[in-house]
Amino acid sequence: MTGTVSSRVRLLRPTAVNSILAEVRKAQAEGHKLVSLMRGEPDFRTPPHIVEAAEQAIRKGRTGYPDNRGELPLRDAVAQKLQRENGLTYNPATEILITTGATFGIYAALMALLEPGDEVLLPEPIYDAYRSPIALAGAVVRTVPCQIVHGRFTLTRHQLEAAITPRTRILLLNTPWNPTGTVFNGPELESIAAFVQQHNLVLLSDEIYEAITFDPHAHISPASLLRDRSILINSFSKTYAMTGWRIGYCAGPADCIQAMFLVLQQSSRGPATFVQDAAVVALNASQQCVADMREEYARRRALVHQSLDGINGCRILNPEGGFFSMADVRSHARPSEEIRRRLMLQHGVVVVHGSAYGPAGEGTLRVSFASGGDTLQRGLECLRQGLAAL
Numbered sequence: 001m002t003g004t005v006s007s008r009v010r011l012l013r014p015t016a017v018n019s020i021l022a023e024v025r026k027a028q029a030e031g032h033k034l035v036s037l038m039r040g041e042p043d044f045r046t047p048p049h050i051v052e053a054a055e056q057a058i059r060k061g062r063t064g065y066p067d068n069r070g071e072l073p074l075r076d077a078v079a080q081k082l083q084r085e086n087g088l089t090y091n092p093a094t095e096i097l098i099t100t101g102a103t104f105g106i107y108a109a110l111m112a113l114l115e116p117g118d119e120v121l122l123p124e125p126i127y128d129a130y131r132s133p134i135a136l137a138g139a140v141v142r143t144v145p146c147q148i149v150h151g152r153f154t155l156t157r158h159q160l161e162a163a164i165t166p167r168t169r170i171l172l173l174n175t176p177w178n179p180t181g182t183v184f185n186g187p188e189l190e191s192i193a194a195f196v197q198q199h200n201l202v203l204l205s206d207e208i209y210e211a212i213t214f215d216p217h218a219h220i221s222p223a224s225l226l227r228d229r230s231i232l233i234n235s236f237s238k239t240y241a242m243t244g245w246r247i248g249y250c251a252g253p254a255d256c257i258q259a260m261f262l263v264l265q266q267s268s269r270g271p272a273t274f275v276q277d278a279a280v281v282a283l284n285a286s287q288q289c290v291a292d293m294r295e296e297y298a299r300r301r302a303l304v305h306q307s308l309d310g311i312n313g314c315r316i317l318n319p320e321g322g323f324f325s326m327a328d329v330r331s332h333a334r335p336s337e338e339i340r341r342r343l344m345l346q347h348g349v350v351v352v353h354g355s356a357y358g359p360a361g362e363g364t365l366r367v368s369f370a371s372g373g374d375t376l377q378r379g380l381e382c383l384r385q386g387l388a389a390l
């Protein structure tokens with residue numbers, strides 16, 4: 001059936017992780033023993049009280065079509081969470097939408113807001129799965145190349161001003177920021193908010209790593225500075241180790257949420273009803289499980305730092321949030337993709353090359369500590385040897 005695929009779909013690209021996974025399978029088939037520090041998938045099991053809530057809901061027959069906006073008890077629970085933790089007030093009837101993960105929230109927002117030819121500002125290096133849905137909406141990415149300053153990637157108003165054009169409609173921000181580990185602080189967010197305001201933009205705020213921050217850094221929702229210009233996007237995937245449940249939520253002004261709802265109604269029609277019931281329990285029950293996972297991530301982060309510190313030609317950036325550390329290997333002046341392949345084939349450890357997140361990520365490697373235990377221990381040993389041998 002050659003020639004039957006639409007030009008729209010030809011713009012879509014697999015994510016870096018998926019491309020690397022294909023290489024990993026090939027190498028494994030050739031006999032390589034590999035340990036992966038690549039994926040952004042927590043190795044924790046979903047906390048038992050959430051699993052039990054889903055089980056009970058299914059047994060009670062909560063298996064019919066959900067309210068397409070999201071079941072009202074879940075929209076209520078999300079509104080209460082946003083009030084309690086982020087100081088944000090949203091009307092659950094009109095300003096909240098339950099989505100199939102953050103992925104669908106991002107997609108729905110882009111489809112609902114963008115005209116063909118509009119531009120989206122994307123700080124770089126950034127999570128590479130934003131690009132394809134922007135293309136699908138007929139819009140264009142304008143990157144804002146960011147640099148490492150004092151050991152962290154930073155985004156300044158000056159850089160944003162240099163990138164904006166009259167066609168720019170949206171700034172997409174991710175804090176804590178995948179892959180860099182930067183958590184934007186108050187003054188940074190104030191200057192970004194002033195920029196968004198001045199240029200009449202919409203802020204798409206992906207806050208999926210909100211719960212994973214390391215002392216003294218704390219998450220501030222960018223939407224709290226720009227309530228009426230923001231679509232806040234969040235998910236249960238990372239906070240509650242629920243990646244496979246496919247559930248998330250968005251909050252924003254009623255007209256935007258209504259437009260996103262129409263997109264959702266023509267496609268996913270929302271997460272399963274019993275999954276939504278379990279999500280209510282996740283939000284309303286004690287958040288001790290979240291605190292426990294955060295503490296474990298903090299221990300892993302320290303282990304990554306300890307293990308990779310002091311290697312000649314490599315500097316490890318200590319993340320402020322999320323579960324990725326960036327290794328700065330720019331001094332080797334070799335493409336990060338080449339280094340990534342060498343680490344895989346000669347030292348048996350899989351990471352992601354920084355250039356997968358855009359040219360501004362060149363010269364870095366993303367090391368995931370979403371998995372811990374023996375995997376992390378062995379992976380770091382291989383990585384230490386591999387980086388020292390570069």
Ligand SMILES: Cc1ncc(COP(=O)(O)O)c(C=O)c1O
Pocket residue numbers: 040100101102103104127174178206208234235236237243247248
């Ligand atoms: C920055 C960012 N946004 C969104 C997602 C996708 O999240 P979800 O599982 O909720 O669709 C990821 C997953 O890795 C991510 O890193």
